[in-house]
Amino acid sequence: MFYFAFDGAEHFYGDPEPAPGARVSFVPDKLYAARKRRTGRPVDRQLVHDDGLLVNEIAMDVSMWPSSLWRVADLEPMRPGPERRWVRCRAFTVVEQVPAWLAAGPHGEAVEWVMTQARALSSAQAEALAAQSDEGEAALTRTLWTRWSPQYNGCSPVGWALTALQEVVTEAARRVGPHLFGPDEDDEVEVLCDPAWLRAWSAAYAAALALGAPGFLAPEENARLARRWTTVFGSPDLPGR
Template identity: 70%
Template sequence: MPFFAFYDAERFHGDPKPRPGVRVSFMPDKLAAARERAARTGRPDDLPSVGNEGLMVNEIATDVPRWPSSLWRVADLEPMRPIPAFRWLRCRAFTVTEEVPVWLVAGPHGEAVEQVIDRTRTLTGAQADALAALPDEGEDPLKRTLWARWSRDHHSGSPVGCALTTLHQIIADAAWQVGPHLFGPDEEDGVEVLKDPAWLSAFGAAYAAALAFGNPELLAPEENAVLTRRWTTVFGTPDLPPRQPA
C-alpha cells in the first residue's frame, strides 16, 4: 500500500489534511498560491513543475524524498495520468487508511536512524567538538563497504532513504544557530556552506552512525561498532522499545 508524506501546510496542496478515513483531494488553487508566494519572495522552492501537479504518492516509504512530519498509508488512488513505470505518481485524490511511523522512510531499522536525526537537530558546539575529538579511523572504508554491499541489490537511492540528505541539512541548521563564523563561501557558486572542521567531522560521525544503525545486517557486529563508536561514545546507543515478534 503506497505512502503519502506530509511536511507542513505550506507544502500541502490538498484538502482536507490527512487523517484516517478521509478522502484527500488535490487543490490546484493552493498550488497556484504557493507559486505566487515563491515568485514574490524570490526564494528557491521545491514546488512541482508545470505539468507535474498533484499529490505525490510513493510506492515505497524509503523513496520519500525528504523527512516528513507525518507519514500515511493511502489507497483508492486517482492518478493525474496513467501510472508510470517508476515508483511514485501524482494523484488527484486518495483515501487515507492509517498513520504510520515517520522513521519508515529510513527503512526497517529507521527508528534508530530517527534518533540520530533528532540528536543532530539540537547539536551544540560542545557536542560537535566532542565528536570531532574522537578518532574516526576505519569509518571511511567501512562506509564504502556498506554502500557497495547495499548497491548490489539497489540501483538508486540510499541505504537509509532520505536520512543522509536530511542530516546534511539539519547539521547546517544546527551550526547556524551557533554562529555564521562556522560557514564560508563555496568555491564553485559562492553560497555560504558549513566549513568548520569540527562540525564537518561531527556530520561524518552522524552519517556513519545512521548507515550502521539503519543497516546492521550489511556489516559484522564489530564493524558496526567501529562505524558507530564516535556517536555512541558521546550519545550512547539508541534507546529503542522492544520489537514485537514477527
C-alpha cells in the same frame, strides 16, 4: 501499499489535511499560491506533468524527512504514467498514520534517534565528536555502500535520510553562529566549513548508516562505524536493541 508524506501546510496542496478515513483532494489554487509566495511574481495557472499529490509505493522513496507519514489507498491518478514507484494523484483516501521513520527503512527508528540528537547539536558536542579518532570509518562506509549498491535501487541504504541529516546538522550550526560558514566559490552560497562541525557531520552520517542499515556489516563493524556518535550520545534505547 502507498504512502503520502506530509511536511506541513506550506508544502501541502490538498484538502483536507490527512487523517484516518479522509478523502484528500488536490487543490491547484494552493499550488499556485505557494509558487507565487516563492517567486514573488504572478504564476502560470497551468498544471504540468508532475503536479498533483505525490504518493510513493515504497516508503523509503519519500524524498524528505516527513513530519508525518500516511498509508493511503483508492488513488485517483492524474494521468497514466510510466512504470514508476510513485504517482501524482487528484485524490486518495487516508487509511492510517504510520511512523515517519519508515522513510529510512525497517531500522529507521535508529536513524530518527541520530536525527534527533543532530538537530540539537551543540558546539561542545561537535567538538567532542571531532576529537575522537575516525580510523576505519571511511573504509567501513565504503564497504557498506559497495555491498548495498549492486542489490538495491534507491537513494541510499537509509532512503533520503542522509540528505535530511545533513540539513539538520547545518541548521544546528547556523544556530551557533555564522562563523562556522564560508563561501562556496562554485555555487556562490554559504556552506558549513568549520572543521569540527564537518567531522561531527561525518560522525552522524556514519552512525545513521551503521544503525539504520545494519545488515551490510558484521555487528562489531557496525559498532565501530557508529562509535564516535554513541560515545557522545550513548546507544539508542529502541525495541529489539
